Amino acid sequence: MQSKQPILQLTHVSKVFGGSRALRDVAFELTRGEVHCIAGENGSGKSTLIKIITGVYTPEPGAEIVFEGRRFDSLTPVTARQLGVQVIWQDLALFPEMTVAENIAFEMNLSRRPRWVRYDTMRAQAQETLQRLGFALDLDKPLRDLTIAQRQIVAICRALVAEAKIVFMDEPTASLTQTETTALMDVVRRLSEQDIAVVFVSHRLAEVLEISERVTVLRDGLRVGVFPTGEMTQTRLTELMTGKTINHEVRAQDRSDAPVVLEVRGLSRDAEYEDVSFEIRRGEILGITGLLGAGRTELASTLFGLTQPDSGAIRLDGRALALRSNQQAIEAGIAYVSEDRLALGLIQRQAIADNIAITVLDELEERLRLLSGKRKSNLVQDWISRLSIKVDKAEDAVSTLSGGNQQRVVLAKWLATNPKVLILDSPTVGVDVGARAGIFEIVRGLAESGMAILMISDEIPETYYNADRILHMRGGRIVGSYAPVAADIADIELAVNA
């Protein structure tokens, strides 16, 4: 395999913010061309560590950073780049209006003199870099016309142009389909062959274990250890990250005797989904799984009244629904937890309290239709304690919460409307492995109390261990139906990823 020569060694790295210690005497080592993973829950110090390596943060005195034999107490962003440290952030930080070539060769324009933009050399360099990765893209296409996966390739190329020796990737597969993820893994292998070290930060344990050679596990700012991935399992890794043992068991129950709450018959919408039929019974959790682009979110949008179907029928408690807006859906008793918590689920900059209260403003009015501050704080405190949301002050911006707690706030705002049907779209996106169990506990409790729940997720284990029935959606159609008690998870995974 690769030479075992270390390229980067960090020892005694600590970082204190205010009173809290984000990192405590952490060590980290990377060898040339290695594929390494940093695993840990939110708040474990992953991003602080990366920001120290990339020079964004200065570690506390006593830290030692050795890069190819050169010693540093701390790095600045400029030296980090000069040493060949590149980060591919989740949002990629590219220029959407510029072409592929311009984006890839962007760095050239910063350093070379004279400061003329040379389009021919830019194109040549872009072409050459793409070939190094074994990819072909139209150099003159504006970036905004590319898929997320293609943009990622562009970002990686840009790092190569900047002569990267270490590439950090922050949640690189978060919005990729299975095929795209496989393609990205090939790119990572090529980088590794070219002696470029790749460091992954990812929530998806399966791919972490598949691609990387070693994994550094962080928990609460401490380094739990460095482990070869060869002898690591997902369960073991989860336990290391959370410090807890997790029991997976199928909890599906047969609800076929319960009355039907939501019934969907032959629902179609052009270019989104076709002839979709299913029903959800009282207390039932119905899982819908399938790859990105299978039409799952589009179906959810229609059930929530955001779009209107071309044909087919939706019945709630036996009554036909013709929803023209999500306000009507909410009125009818349908709630929708969006997969995009940042842009659609919560108003990130506003207070936790306001985010919970926004769906039930009518109930907060007292005389003269004025909002009652007392009713609002009662409502908010009630939900904070019922869903055990870890909150410092309810007036803090919701963006200050961890992913898991944010998702609880989303649940609170919808449960406050007292819905009959709860649609959960990818409920654990951006939620820590350890915090996911808590979310599902809440969801199962809701089902027990009689709510009908539609759970959409591309993480098959999530639906397998939590839903009572699973529908498989592909190309806008329901192509399969499984009962977790009768089916093996491997069979479902095979069918979905085929």
Added chain:
Amino acid sequence: MTERVSEQSGQTVIGGATLLDLLRRQQGEVVGLGLILAVVVLLFGLTTPRFLTIGTFQSITFQLPVLGILTLAMLMPILSGGFNLAVTFTANMAGLVMAWVLQSQGGPDAGVFAFVLAVLAALATGAAAGWVMGIIIAYTGAHPILVSLSMMIFLRGLGEFLTRGGDVSGFPDFVGSIGHGTVLSIPAPMLIFIGCVIIWRILLTRTQLGFTTYMVGSNLVATEYSGINTKRTLTLIYTLSGVMCAIAGIVMLTRFNSVRVGHGEAFLLITVLACFLGGVDPFGGFGRVVPVLLALIILQVISSGLNLLGASQHLATALWGGFLIAVMVTRWLLWFLRGGKRDS
């Protein structure tokens, strides 16, 4: 990366922590502006003995209301993440409509009934101008700056065409006495302004419309996903902004005893300045009425004080600009001392 933010909100502990603590809290803006106001008043008071008199107080309270009411009209759209560039010309147009109604009812001989009718017509005019803007912004998603700019140019052109650029005057005497009258030595326009401030504060802090204004200003789509009729919210915001403009137009008419299109045009950018000085987030979602009120008073005190010292009004305008820059730099410094991390 969704690393917990609290982990990163580093705080630098420094000597004067108590003042900083105060500033850090929600009332920080009010305390800060209150201190600035006290300093400005003190400076002028020490410079000229004529400053701390009832005369100065009355001059300030006669001049503040028009700018103040127009600023309130600007505030709501800014909180919703928008803008209303048509505030001054909406006020002019409402004033014109009021003048015409008064003239059609006998001009100088018009009675109280005619006056009430004229006021209602003016309010309706302002509401209509605002409603049109709101509807367009809500349903087409066009940028509020473009929509209100178009409305501003439309109203200005229409007004100048109809009045041929001249003054409209000839109202009953009692109209002027509203503009210049006092109740318990407080000028009537100031009382109207205070009323508007109270209504706006209640509207923004205690009503569904106020609540959703802030939410829309932070994230329109997420607010819509939460089941709020954001189109209705936006339409209402601009309609009410138009009504507030109309009130400013009515006060202007009673103050000057005449209406001219272009009157108060210079106030437009000052209203924006006052909002930002009062800590309103230029991108919407955050801002409160009381700090904006304090900011207005500071601006007016500076202007009146310089006037007393015999300085040119142009110098006052220059000072206003310099003052806003100083406040922004101070805010940045405070933010930097607090650890330099954004809370969003």
